[in-house]
Amino acid sequence: MDSNLRREIILDNYQDPMNRGLIEDESYMKVNTNSESCIDNLDFMMKIEDGIVKDIRFDGEACAISTSATSIMIRSLIGKKVEEVNLIIDNYRKMINEEEYDSEILGELNVYDEICKQPNRKNCALLPSVAIREMLEEKKDD
């Protein structure tokens, strides 16, 4: 991907992220996540109905990479079945961790395919996937 386009997508999502702001609704699951290695601290909430992710929202303070990755991931996951969401998260994590992955299903999330060049930012990019996975696990336990 062209580096200017990549930067533009990330910056757009950082400056005007999707679904920023939490709402009062008991039907959502909630989780707070903060990274061990950086100072990002985001609250997430997600609604799953009939095996489909209906909505994900977030709020808090985080860097450009965490915030934009959260925004792009939210856009990529809303409307998907839980199994598809798990598959996307698995492949996204593999991409960040420099393992073999399927880029086809990642869509816009591919903008982070070079984040491994900045190892200290991997956790920033992974932050939304950690939060969403935690909520999915919680749902599985219900």
Added chain:
Amino acid sequence: MHREDFTMLDNDIVFFDNGATTLKPKCVVNSVIDYYTKHTSNIHRGDYDAAIKTNKLYDDTRVVVSKFINSDSDEVIFTSGTTMSINMVVFGYMEKVLNKGDEVLLTKSEHASNVLPWIKLSEKKGIVIKYMELDNDYSLTVESVRKSITDKTKVISIAHVTNVIGDVRDIESIGKICKEKDIYFCVDGAQSVPHMKVDFKNSNIDFLSFSGHKMCGPTGVGCLVLKKKYLNDMEPLCYGGGMNNFFEEDNSYELKKGVTKFEAGTPAIAEVIGLREAILYLENIGIDNIHKHEMELKKYLVSELKNIPNIKIYNENSESGILAFNIDGVFAQDSSIYLNNYNIYVRAGNHCTKMLKDEIGVKNTVRVSMYLYNDKNDVDKLIEVLKNSEDIFKIVI
């Protein structure tokens, strides 16, 4: 000053993260290498030459520390650092002598290590924590201390210099008040002992904590300096070798009387020896010279930063080498990643002062913290990079 003594600076970096830890001069590194290559041995147990040398250096460190901060050498306990020192005070002594309803005065700009142990003690014993008011510069005035004291106040526990705002508390006056009112005075010296003269006796400090690695010494060693009268009643948090006189089958035992009661097990010998060398190094430069140098740099940094319109400074008036700022519209961590691109090392975050946000209205800041080896060139490099920060996202994304 003395940049040639620090090998790390050969890498052409600007090291502005001295509040977190400091660089080590060659003499300190060499003293540690000497221990590991020439006189490795345990303390207090060997009669051979290497052990005698190690013993001598280890024991002499107490003397060196005590002269540096004006205490007696038998009031100096070696710990793993400030955090451990404060935990020893809270759970080894205060837990024993404080009662339900007793008040402990802190501030919201204290480091986590001077807040969380007290919160835990309030859970255990029902003590009451109160936060003294800060002024418009987020500093603690003596007046505010006076106003906060009630007849239930038993402890004042504060940093001498805070680690984000960098305000210097008038510990001599506060110590005097504590003496008058019979209040325990605990001082977190992590950010002051390395940078300015701290006088344990004249400030009437009961418990003084600090770390070696923030004063050119090794990591893993620090000190708790306490008035002798507390040694008997304070309980060790750790039991084992080196701190007892005897123990028997019938469960009888006797602990040592002095500071070694609090140093169970093999201590951080290499680190203690390195700390000795670090203090001698600082004494040779002169602690007042170090403070003066940092203040000149801070003044210069503030005057230059003020010419950059998109920078917000949070603590321009504090009398230490610490400066907290943000670039408008940029998350602190993105700013520090940007600066790293130019080999400028700063810290971004809440700096373990998670309650300070209530006072300054922002959770995270970029912190520049200076030391003896920083110079005007370092400041100029930072200013230059900050002036050109309109392209920051080209760098950090």
